[in-house]
Amino acid sequence: MKSLPVLAAVSIFAASVCSQGLLSCQVSPNPATPGQGLTFAIQATIPGYLQSGCGINEIRMGSPTGPIVWQPFICPFLLILVGPGSSSYASHPGTSAGGAAFAPGPYYAIINWNSGGVAQPSGAFPFRVDDPTAPPLPVLSSAGGLAGGQTTTLTLTSPADPGGFYIAAASMTTNTGWFLPGGGHVALDLGDPIFSLSYPTPLPNVFGGFSGSLNASGTTSAISISVPAGVVAIGTPGAIQAAIIDATGNIKLANALTFSIQ
DSSP: OOOHHHHHHHHHHHHTTSSSOOEEEEEESSSBOTTOOEEEEEEESSOEEESSTTSOOEEEESSTTSOEEEOOSSOOOOOOEEOSSSOEEEEEOSBOTTSOBOOSEEEEEEEOEEETTEEOOOEEEEEEEOOTTSOOOOEEEESSOOOTTOEEEEEEEOTTOTTOEEEEEEESOOSSOEEOTTSOEEOSOTTOHHHHHHSSSOOTTTEESOEEEOOTTSEEEEEEEEOOTTOSOTTOEEEEEEEEEOTTSOEEEOOOEEEEOO
């Protein structure tokens, strides 16, 4: 028998997508290197179409409201359909409109879409560009996507922080996020119902290993998400991000990962 907290989580998941469509996207590679091409796999909870034939409307640096580093000049006259269960793809060269490679840092792809002729809530989807010659930043990676009735394991790696303490959290959307006192931008949305279920007290049987210590190599694969079966609309967005508290007390953010839940 499911616990009351899990049933409450199921209700929130189900209610979240009943009144309007939600866009989801998985960005790869994430992290990328400067000038590396990017692929955006896009779904939605209801059938619709993207507003731009380029797929992406703009890319901003630092936060969803940060400076625009790319906007399309001319896009093909294409109707890119989106919906649940099957991804539509958009590609990007990882460069500004002038051809310069994206500098290292966090970025957000802004994607606008319609359904039934009505504009739906836009999506902001994070990814990070890392300098391969610089000391490595914390990296969060996933063994697979998120799907109802399945458990997905994630790995957090930070070679500079063996034994370091980490904490993780999740949300459905990454449209606003917030800034840490030191200036880093957390991608997860504070007002999101899933965020409050994952942090500061992660919901048992759903969010596993959301805090703990890295091993002597600076790695953990203890983080997991178990999506309740049969209650999450296909194409619903999901996101997870982790942070490490280093030996001096500084917060070091890992890249945020976004998913289209199946």
